[in-house]
Amino acid sequence: MYAQMIKSTGQGVKSLDEMEPEERAFQERINAGGKIEPKDWMPEGYRKNLIRQIGQHAHSEIVGQLPEGNWITRAPTLERKAILLAKVQDEAGHGLYLYCAAETLGVTRDELTRDLLSGKMKYSSIFNYPTLTWADMGAVGWLVDGAAIMNQVPLQRTSYGPYARAMVRICKEESFHQRQGFDIMMKMANGTEAQRKMAQDALNRFWGPALMMFGPSDADSVHSAQSMAWKIKMNSNDELRQKFVDLTAPQAEYLGLTIPDETCKLNPDTGHYDFAQPDWDEFFDVLRGNGPCNTDRLEARNKAWDDGAWVREGLMAHAAKKRAAKLAAE
C-alpha cells in the first residue's frame, strides 16, 4: 500500500460512552457506514491522521512517476511507450486528486510538497527500488500496482468522503495498470531466453519489496486499531498481504516464473498460500532513507521543484498583471 506506518493519536480507541456528544455522533455516523464531509465536525486526531495518510499516498504517486519514467525514453515500441507514458500520466493525476482531497482538510499542496522535499513526510518504500530492465515495467505494474489495488479497493468505502471518491477514480485506473504490467510480463516470460531471464530477475528483485508495501504486521498496533475504528484503514496489513500472495502466486505460475521463496506454496489446510516474511530489516533501512534510491528520488524531486520555481513565479506574476489590467478596465 502507499501509506505505511501511519501513526495515529497513540491513545487507545475510546468507547462511545467515553466520548463527548459531538464525537459520539461522529463515530456513530461512521459505524453506520456514513461519510464524513469536509465541513462536518471531526476529531483533531482524525483530521491529522488523514492528512498524513492521504499526503503520503499522494507523495507516493508523485515519486512513483520516477522509477517508471526511467524507461519511457527507452520503451521498445511506440505502443509500449504510449502505454507507459499514459500510465505515468495517470499516476500524476492520482497525485493531483489526492492532494485535492488533502486540501479539504485544511492543508495546501505546497505545504505537503515542502514536507515531502524536506524528507519530513514519507512516500511508499517501494519507490526507493531501481528499475533496471524493461521487465521491471512489467513487474512494477503487475506487483506494485497490484499491491496498491489490494489496499485501495477497500478504501473506496473509507469514512472520509473526498478520500473515498478519489479512491473510486484511482482504482479503475490502477487495475488497468496492473493488467498492462501483467501483459508486459507475459510477453517477456514467453519471449527469448534473454527476455525470460529479465522477467525472472525482475520478479526476484520486486517480490520482497512488494510484500513490504503492506507494512509490518500491525495486529497489535494501537495506531491501527484507531484507524480501523475511524474506517480510514479497512484491513490489517497481514490480511492484505495474504490476499495479495493468494492472488499473485498462481499468476506467477501461469507466467512460468518462480517466486523467490521456496516456502511459497498453497496450504491445503488453510486454502491460502504460505510464504516467508520479507526482510524487515531492509524495510526499516529504506524507511530511514537507506534504500537503494532514496537519495536519487528526493534529489530528482527537489531538482524538479527548484528548477521549476521561476516558471511558477513567472506564471503567477503574469496572472496577477492580467487581473490588475482587468480590474483597471472595469
Added chain:
Amino acid sequence: MSDPLFEFLCRLGDNTLVLGHRVSEWCGVAPVLEEDIALANVALDLIGQTQLWLGLAGEVEGQGRDADRLAFHRDVWDFRNVLLVEQPNGDFGQTMMRQFLFDSWHLSYLKALMSSSNEQIAAIAEKSVKEVTYHLERSTDTVIGLGDGTEESHDRMQKALDRLYPYVGEMFLSDDVDAAMVAQGIAPDPTTLRPAFDAHLAQVLGEATLTKPADDFAHKGGKTGARHSEHLGHMLTQMQWLQRAYPDATW
C-alpha cells in the same frame, strides 16, 4: 531520391517522433503537476501521430517495414525531421518555446493537408489538427505567460527564442520532395505558409513582450537528412537501444 511520397511521410512522422520523444523526457520532473500531465498529453498525441504517419510511410514503401521498424531501426542519416525538434529540452522555457514555434507551423501545415488529394493523409491530418490546436493554445499561453511574467522568466524566454529562432526557417523551405507533393496536390508549398506564421508570431511575441531576432538566418539539413545536429544521435542511442540490443525479441 527515393519515392518522394515516402520521404514526405517520413518527414511528418519523424517530426512527431522526435518531438514526442523530447517532450516525454520531461516525465515526472515538470515545474508543477499540471504541467507533468499536460506535457504527457502532448507527447502522447505526438506518438500517436507518429504511428499513423510512419505506418503509412511503411505501407507506401511496401517493403514490410512498419512504424516501429522505421522508428527503431534507422540511423541518423535516414531521419527526416526538422532540426528544431531535435534540439535539447534545455529549461522549461526552451522546451515551451520550441513547442510554440513548432506547433504554429505544424497546425497551419496540417490544416492545409486536410484538403490533400491523398485521402489517408487528409484523414490523419484531420485527426491531428484537433490535437495540435490544443497544443498551440497551450504553448502560446505559456510563451505569453512566461514572457510577460517576472524579469527572470522574461529573460529566459528571450534567450530561448534567440537560441531557437535560427531553426524556424527550415520548416518553410521548399525542395524537390515538396515540389513533387505540390504537383500531385498532396501537400502545400511550405513557403506559402510563412506570411501567416510571421503574423501570428509577431502578435504572440508582442503580448509576450519578446523581441524577434533581427537575423533571419536559418540552419538546414534536418528534413533532407543531409546534416542533423549531434543531438539526434544521442537521442537514438536511448530510444532504439532495446530494439538494437535484442533484435530477435518482440515486446
